[in-house]
Amino acid sequence: MNLYGGIDLGGTKIYSIVAGADGSVLGEDERPTLPDHGLEVCIERMTESLAAAASSAGTATSALAAVGVAAPGPIEFRDGIVSAAPNLGWTDVPLRSFLSDRLGVNVVLENDANAAAYGEFIYGAGTPYDTIIYVTVSTGIGGGFILDRRLFQGASGAAAEVGHMVVEPDGPICNCGSVGCLEMLASGTAIGRSATAAVEGGRDTILRELAADPTEVTAEVVAEAAARGDAVANEILDDAARYIGIAFGTLINLLNPQAIIVGGGVSRLGARMIEPITAEARRRSFRQSFEDCLILPAALGRRVGALGTVALAADA
Numbered sequence: 001m002n003l004y005g006g007i008d009l010g011g012t013k014i015y016s017i018v019a020g021a022d023g024s025v026l027g028e029d030e031r032p033t034l035p036d037h038g039l040e041v042c043i044e045r046m047t048e049s050l051a052a053a054a055s056s057a058g059t060a061t062s063a064l065a066a067v068g069v070a071a072p073g074p075i076e077f078r079d080g081i082v083s084a085a086p087n088l089g090w091t092d093v094p095l096r097s098f099l100s101d102r103l104g105v106n107v108v109l110e111n112d113a114n115a116a117a118y119g120e121f122i123y124g125a126g127t128p129y130d131t132i133i134y135v136t137v138s139t140g141i142g143g144g145f146i147l148d149r150r151l152f153q154g155a156s157g158a159a160a161e162v163g164h165m166v167v168e169p170d171g172p173i174c175n176c177g178s179v180g181c182l183e184m185l186a187s188g189t190a191i192g193r194s195a196t197a198a199v200e201g202g203r204d205t206i207l208r209e210l211a212a213d214p215t216e217v218t219a220e221v222v223a224e225a226a227a228r229g230d231a232v233a234n235e236i237l238d239d240a241a242r243y244i245g246i247a248f249g250t251l252i253n254l255l256n257p258q259a260i261i262v263g264g265g266v267s268r269l270g271a272r273m274i275e276p277i278t279a280e281a282r283r284r285s286f287r288q289s290f291e292d293c294l295i296l297p298a299a300l301g302r303r304v305g306a307l308g309t310v311a312l313a314a315d316a
């Protein structure tokens with residue numbers, strides 16, 4: 001059986017697997033990225049992590065048929081370049097050639113959310129369908145489109161930036177330079193920011209007591225407070241769900257997908273978020289298109305990006 005490597009490069013950790021084309025994971029490794037130590041150290045850590053995963057699978061990196069890599073930020077897929085990854089401090093890094101030179105095997109590079117979309121399509125919640133949208137809601141919001149069984153990359157590989165759909169024309173300024181992007185209103189970071197503002201604004205809420213640091217309330221604390229019936233926390237989650245639902249309504253009208261699959265930390269809230277998101281999407285989309293589309297939680301958990309790159313490497 002051919003074995004493939006998959007590396008999911010994040011701002012805080014590197015997660016590597018060695019797996020068969022059927023998605024069976026035989027070895028894995030996780031270690032901190034340490035982006036402050038510079039590009040060379042980061043690439044060294046990626047190769048060490050993959051070697052450790054290969055070793056635990058009883059093989060070596062050089063014996064792998066191909067390696068897939070998921071990186072944050074837009075990718076120029078033809079040249080294998082990470083165009084911009086602010087949380088790594090990278091601009092125009094030719095990651096594919098750096099890694100293929102060191103590993104001595106063919107490397108496929110993809111944006112992390114696109115890779116995750118492909119992972120859910122091949123191995124996860126998207127397997128019954130031909131056209132799906134994957135949306136991850138965690139620190140930021142990312143997306144990937146599988147259209148007629150193909151990963152849709154756009155002109156240079158930067159397609160499906162769902163987090164930068166404008167859902168509030170006069171909303172907060174986004175890091176991307178635009179205003180009112182979904183990511184600024186409904187990501188885990190945005191939920192935490194709203195909660196901190198509620199505490200600092202003196203609102204009557206248990207967020208103040210639950211937060212380790214009331215000047216920096218996290219989305220996890222908001223979820224806990226909401227589950228305990230806190231009205232302010234529930235209002236914050238409802239606002240985020242409404243914005244996500246507005247974006248989903250537009251995506252349903254534009255692409256008529258069979259499913260929108262929701263991953264990332266916020267998706268772990270399950271029905272608490274999926275139900276209000278679905279209700280808002282219904283109000284915002286054509287009836288037939290809405291009825292064609294299921295809004296589902298992701299199935300693959302933390303392995304999703306790495307498994308997606310394995311599937312891409314196996315296809316290459």
Ligand SMILES: [Zn+2]
Binds near residue numbers: 175176177
């Ligand atoms: Zn933006």
